[in-house]
Amino acid sequence: MSAPTSRGGAAVGRLSDLSPVEAGAVMYLRLWGDGVEGRANAASDFDIALGANQGRATMLTLDRLCSLCAHHGRRPLVRHGLGCACLGADENCFAQMIAAASEGAREDAMMMASLIVRPDFAPALASLSEELGLALRRMTAAVPLPTTGHQPPISVLH
Template sequence: MSGAAAQPRGGVTVGTLSDLPPLEAGAVIYLRHWFSGSETRDQMRRDFEVNFGPEVAEAAFEAFGYLCNFCATHGRRPLVRHGMTCRCLGADENCFANLLASAAEGQKDDAHILASLIVTPRKAPELVRLASDCGLLMREVMGLKLPRQTGRPATATLH
């Protein structure tokens, strides 16, 4: 074993931001903005206002902030994030992004599993509800449609 401190597993690179669909990529970028300080949060608020108008922007900003703060307050541990300009996607960021997307798409079982990785199981249902509300609002402001729900696949193998 080395004497150096172990790298947090939540920061392990699992892909790149460009690998993600728009909602998930936006969730990661906004997560980084939220936790990088008041200056980047103010920039995020201005970007929302320019793109979505003042009323929708305020609702989206507040919902996203509440979601992030809930994760910080009730998290099992701090969510590990990559830097603002980093193109990598960390494990925790990926979990957060997929939580938001699966909750917004109504995939409650998947969302609950992902939420349980971020917060304690007792807090997971509340996190799923917050992620669903926030994800639906973000889908709306980003002009994204919900994917068509299909039946359960015969196999879970993709490739």
């Protein structure tokens, strides 16, 4: 019998089931949690897709958002590995929060934020979620999000 899995890490789906914004949110959460190299890869993606100024601003938003989750979370968010095709419960909540905020569904984003962080930090998390979600929307409108997080988007003719 295997060891019990944390509820936050339990697989609830697959990344391929998510919208591009949701999948991007999970990928960048994973990259941020992967340390300095992962964060550098995320920053590079943002710079390539959004330009230097907007890329830096988006990376700062990601850093603030993930730091808020790490320092004021109800508990640590459980992430799957970068190459994992599974979607964990915590990752799904994070992705849904980002997507809802980017669509202007602020009350839904606040509800999900309150599941991730203490209630007094939920408004800040929802606001940062909207910023990141809108940036991910701009990225997906311009080019598809990279699937690995460490390769820049490549244009394909056929």
